[in-house]
Amino acid sequence: MKLQFEKNVDLLPHNTFGISAIAKEFVRIDKSAHVEEALEYLRKTKINHLVLGGGSNILFTQNVDALVLQNRLFGIELEKEDDMHVYVRVAAGENWHNFVLHCIRNKWAGVENLSLIPGCVGASPMQNIGAYGVEMSSVLNYVEAVNIHTSERHTFSLSDCELGYRESIFKRKEKGNWFITHVGFKLNKRPVFHIEYGAIADELDKMEIDTLSIKHISQAVIAIRSSKLPDPKILGNAGSFFKNPTVDLSVLRAIQEHDEKVPFYPVDENTVKIPAGYMIEHAGWKGKRAGNCGVHEKQALVLVNYGGATGHEIFTLSTAVMTDVKNKYGIELEREVNVW
């Protein structure tokens, strides 16, 4: 089958915010060998491009005057195993949570804390997804990608990916340069449980478990996420809209002078992370609505589309939230979602 390039495609069903934006051109890539063909077309037509997976971390504030390359590569392959580990190669278009469930069924440990994160496997290294005490960096083995400009295929090792808190080389110096086709994982046969995150421990207590397993952890995480984070199928959103800022200890001390209860997590000797959700809530934004969008009532880090919001409306709301947090706490929040 030849590739089908469609014109003027509404991206509404392809982004979890549920925002309408018209893509100039759109192509679905469901065979690895088709990537080069699509890239050749891109170079010939000299238009911009956007690689889209599950569309769970993007806000469209305008139409997309570009060719959208939708990653629909599927397949989970066990490459090899030894006494301790299994090595798995996953196509980038696989749904992240389906992959987590596949791991749990096979008793492959390492991603259970990352249950129910929306989006595709290919997007997971881009922003080093993380939740409940575990980050992608602890299970990533390599990333296979095709260079958008040259069609060269390249494998990035874990260290090549330069993963940080919601960061990677693909969001920084290599931004827009690669089409990720596969992600390699190194998972554990003998689980190492991460249950230090308070909410998980509480949830597991409620479950009255005899022998802890990765399935229980996944169930606990699913319960926590479902109780706090809106389901994008019901209420458009892109998860955390902002990053939790890392600040100097002196900044924390200054805040503590008038707010003893402010939560914080040490990053190193001199810096701490302060939850943006806390500051947004205490700046008065939690549950507030602005036209067709608002700040989620249960988790202030999440902006939601109540239906019919434009990306511009949501962007304007985010700016208002950032201004108020800056005025109250002197801290500049950074958006976590990609804005187009």
Ligand code: EPU
């Ligand atoms: N908090 C508030 N009000 C709020 C939200 C949070 O006071 O409206 C306080 C909580 O009481 C708690 C602290 O902030 O003391 C942290 O809250 P929570 O555990 O909900 O986590 P978070 O820091 O708000 C981060 C990630 C989430 C991830 C959770 C759990 C970022 C940007 N977000 O949120 O990731 O699920 O930790 O690990 O780091 C995502 O990236 O889309 C995402 C949902």
